[in-house]
Amino acid sequence: MKKKIKLKEPKGKLGILMPGLGAVATTFIAGTIAVRKGIGKPIGSYSQMGTIRLGKRTENRNPFVKDFLPLTPLDDIVFGGWDVYKDNVYDAALNAGVLDKDLLNEIRPELESIKPMKAVFDKKYVKRLTGRHVKKAKTKMDLAKALMEDIENFKKENGCKRIVMIWCGSTEIYIRESDVHSSIRKLEKGMRENHKDIPPSMIYAYAAIKMGIPYANGAPNLSCDVQALIKLATKTGTPITGKDFKTGQTLMKTILAPGLKARSLGIRGWFSTNILGNRDGEVLDHPDNFKTKEVSKLGVLEQILEPEKHPDLYQDLYHKVRINYYPPHGDNKEGWDNLDIFGWLNYPMQIKIDFLCRDSILAAPIVLDLAIFLDLASRAGMSGIQEWLSFYWKSPQVREGLYPQHDIFKQFEKLKNTLRHIGGEELITHLGLDYYEE
Ligand SMILES: NC(=O)c1ccc[n+]([C@@H]2O[C@H](COP(=O)([O-])OP(=O)(O)OC[C@H]3O[C@@H](n4cnc5c(N)ncnc54)[C@H](O)[C@@H]3O)[C@@H](O)[C@H]2O)c1
Numbered sequence: 298m299k300k301k302i303k304l305k306e307p308k309g310k311l312g313i314l315m316p317g318l319g320a321v322a323t324t325f326i327a328g329t330i331a332v333r334k335g336i337g338k339p340i341g342s343y344s345q346m347g348t349i350r351l352g353k354r355t356e357n358r359n360p361f362v363k364d365f366l367p368l369t370p371l372d373d374i375v376f377g378g379w380d381v382y383k384d385n386v387y388d389a390a391l392n393a394g395v396l397d398k399d400l401l402n403e404i405r406p407e408l409e410s411i412k413p414m415k416a417v418f419d420k421k422y423v424k425r426l427t428g429r430h431v432k433k434a435k436t437k438m439d440l441a442k443a444l445m446e447d448i449e450n451f452k453k454e455n456g457c458k459r460i461v462m463i464w465c466g467s468t469e470i471y472i473r474e475s476d477v478h479s480s481i482r483k484l485e486k487g488m489r490e491n492h493k494d495i496p497p498s499m500i501y502a503y504a505a506i507k508m509g510i511p512y513a514n515g516a517p518n519l520s521c522d523v524q525a526l527i528k529l530a531t532k533t534g535t536p537i538t539g540k541d542f543k544t545g546q547t548l549m550k551t552i553l554a555p556g557l558k559a560r561s562l563g564i565r566g567w568f569s570t571n572i573l574g575n576r577d578g579e580v581l582d583h584p585d586n587f588k589t590k591e592v593s594k595l596g597v598l599e600q601i602l603e604p605e606k607h608p609d610l611y612q613d614l615y616h617k618v619r620i621n622y623y624p625p626h627g628d629n630k631e632g633w634d635n636l637d638i639f640g641w642l643n644y645p646m647q648i649k650i651d652f653l654c655r656d657s658i659l660a661a662p663i664v665l666d667l668a669i670f671l672d673l674a675s676r677a678g679m680s681g682i683q684e685w686l687s688f689y690w691k692s693p694q695v696r697e698g699l700y701p702q703h704d705i706f707k708q709f710e711k712l713k714n715t716l717r718h719i720g721g722e723e724l725i726t727h728l729g730l731d732y733y734e735e
Pocket residue numbers: 316317318319320321322379380381382393416417418419423426428464465466467468469497498515516517541542543544545575576577580656657659660
């Protein structure tokens with residue numbers, strides 16, 4: 298058996314801090330508290346509900362992940378965050394309209410006690426939001442320092458031993474990685490000089506990574522996905538991961554596309570449209586914010602299908618993604634897909650998917666798993682980009698020069714193998730031949 302890597306025990310409380318206490322964050326917080334109280338199950342969370350095969354099939358070892366590795370127990374989690382609105386988590390959850398009022402009322406005191414800290418925010422980057430619960434400071438570096446102070450205070454007040462930060466804020470406008478993001482020195486200079494290409498999400502990421510706090514980026518904007526912050530993460534020994542939670546439509550796409558490809562079926566067109574009516578939908582209704590999301594959603598098929606290697610099957614693929622703000626749907630998004638596929642001798646067929654999904658219900662367990670696994674990575678001494686967490690992302694962050702892996706089945710194998718590695722178990726490839734004992 299392999300030697301276990303040195304893993305610190307999860308002693309004491311873990312603080313999960315989220316910039317953005319909107320639909321996703323409040324559904325995650327309320328859900329975790331409900332699970333703690335035994336009034337709900339953490340459906341959708343691999344860390345809480347999943348099992349993992351260890352060793353040979355004949356050994357019959359399939360423990361729950363949480364029994365295999367020392368993960369932080371849900372009872373040891375404390376929640377906090379920042380928002381541009383003053384609403385406490387109870388009011389924000391009511392406003393988001395995802396969870397039933399009856400459920401929220403059962404845990405009302407806990408939710409009311411979580412109040413957002415003042416946000417680092419600038420309307421230039423999220424055009425459809427106007428919040429007043431916002432920090433004021435001369436420079437972006439001063440704002441980062443104010444966030445670090447918030448974190449220190451939160452840690453003290455809540456007796457936390459460890460912190461992780463998950464960006465659950467709105468999607469910012471599209472910004473390309475440029476010179477100011479290329480080194481730690483240039484980024485810090487840019488922050489002192491209020492460079493326009495440093496949006497709030499990057500200031501939060503900087504504050505966290507500088508303090509060695511694991512950071513995940515739930516939105517498609519750059520945030521920690523720039524060279525300066527990747528270098529800083531290595532320097533401070535901080536695990537980072539992103540970007541854009543893989544929920545509704547892209548989840549379906551990365552389940553279906555690898556299957557069609559595995560059977561060498563051709564795809565001529567894939568039209569995806571989303572109809573949603575929550576605040577996220579409103580923000581994404583602005584073309585500059587939609588652009589960020591569109592880039593994140595479009596990359597998926599290209600990587601899975603590899604049209605350059607399979608021109609007969611995919612070279613003419615027409616891929617279109619639309620997001621439509623439609624208030625009556627609220628948080629209950631409709632993800633509608635039309636696929637024009639073809640089979641034997643080019644005979645055409647169609648697949649229609651109408652996924653009536655609940656965005657935040659799918660995103661909440663992802664936030665939990667990311668927090669739990671990032672904390673695990675940190676205790677295992679892992680730092681920099683955590684590609685094994687690609688499973689959770691629409692647009693996985695990868696090291697320079699590598700392409701992201703989008704196929705959900707490959708992502709899942711990588712996730713499980715990394716957990717096996719952390720737990721000192723052999724990696725499993727499922728490649729054993731039937732003739733031999735696996
Ligand atoms: N729900 C999903 O399935 C899903 C999937 C992928 C990505 N996302 C992304 O996750 C993020 C959150 O989604 P949501 O549905 O909760 O949106 P939401 O609009 O309900 O919540 C976002 C919250 O962030 C706050 N905010 C914006 N900028 C901020 C800042 N600089 N500092 C602090 N708070 C700030 C807003 O006031 C709002 O309360 C969005 O970026 C969304 O695109 C969501």
